[in-house]
Amino acid sequence: MGMSDPNQLPPPIPPARGRGAEGLRRNLRRKRVVGNGPMTGSLAALSEVSAIAAAAREVSGVDVAVCPPFTLIAAAVARSGGVAIGAQDVHPAASGAHTGDISAAMLKEAHASLVIVGPSERRADHREDDALVRAKAEAALAAGLQTIVCVGETEPEREAGHHLAVVAAQLAGSLPEPSGEVELVIAYEPVWAIGTGRVAQPADVAEMHAAIRSHLRDTWGDAGERVRILYGGSVKADNAAELFAVADVDGALVGGASLTAAQFVPIIRAAAG
Numbered sequence: 001m002g003m004s005d006p007n008q009l010p011p012p013i014p015p016a017r018g019r020g021a022e023g024l025r026r027n028l029r030r031k032r033v034v035g036n037g038p039m040t041g042s043l044a045a046l047s048e049v050s051a052i053a054a055a056a057r058e059v060s061g062v063d064v065a066v067c068p069p070f071t072l073i074a075a076a077v078a079r080s081g082g083v084a085i086g087a088q089d090v091h092p093a094a095s096g097a098h099t100g101d102i103s104a105a106m107l108k109e110a111h112a113s114l115v116i117v118g119p120s121e122r123r124a125d126h127r128e129d130d131a132l133v134r135a136k137a138e139a140a141l142a143a144g145l146q147t148i149v150c151v152g153e154t155e156p157e158r159e160a161g162h163h164l165a166v167v168a169a170q171l172a173g174s175l176p177e178p179s180g181e182v183e184l185v186i187a188y189e190p191v192w193a194i195g196t197g198r199v200a201q202p203a204d205v206a207e208m209h210a211a212i213r214s215h216l217r218d219t220w221g222d223a224g225e226r227v228r229i230l231y232g233g234s235v236k237a238d239n240a241a242e243l244f245a246v247a248d249v250d251g252a253l254v255g256g257a258s259l260t261a262a263q264f265v266p267i268i269r270a271a272a273g
């Protein structure tokens with residue numbers, strides 16, 4: 001579980017010795033399960049974070065994190081028992097007249113260790129484009145926050161057969177240069193699967209994660225092999241194991257099912273295999 005330093009990069013890939021490169025990669029990219037509670041939560045509900053943390057401590061081999069709204073980060077850290085607590089957004093600037101925004105340094109001070117950038121709601125509702133998502137990711141990495149960059153196509157884009165091209169363009173525009181010290185994570189979240197109960201089919205997830213892996217490899221070589229790629233969109237206890245079995249699915253970004261220990265803990269357990 002997540003007692004290790006969440007900002008530490010996975011170790012370099014050792015030379016393959018008869019076990020197969022894919023098996024080695026799989027071992028190096030241990031699963032990460034991240035809960036995201038968009039504009040959801042209350043101090044009273046943080047008892048769920050305590051329960052999640054207690055259960056996560058009993059599960060080995062999975063990095064667990066919970067990302068509550070800004071107002072609950074400090075209180076969640078106090079109840080997290082070492083499980084990483086993250087934020088749902090960050091402003092790209094270090095300071096300035098940005099009323100209502102939160103900087104990466106402010107998140108660090110609240111003891112957040114990771115941040116989500118570019119989820120579809122912010123890309124749509126706040127008109128965040130790839131360049132802004134990239135600037136946020138750069139600011140977060142520079143401040144030492146593990147950074148989850150979200151990408152994903154809409155339903156019309158998938159129906160038109162443009163999903164791979166859409167996500168390739170998002171990756172090309174949104175990904176920061178690797179900092180070398182702080183972990184960058186990708187979350188593939190098909191927009192039509194978020195909060196709808198319509199999970200993507202494993203074959204479609206496999207196709208997209210393979211395409212993302214190949215983009216990362218082409219861009220960063222070996223460093224691209226170490227980047228974890230999470231799937232997000234209606235992950236539940238009853239579909240998690242099937243999703244985690246897909247090649248290049250290195251974990252999950254979970255919304256609705258991360259709000260209670262009863263629903264989230266089985267997903268953490270499924271990630272442990």
Ligand code: PGA
Nearest residue numbers: 194195233234254255256
């Ligand atoms: P969901 O949300 O799991 O409720 O579909 C995904 C997310 O918030 O990232």
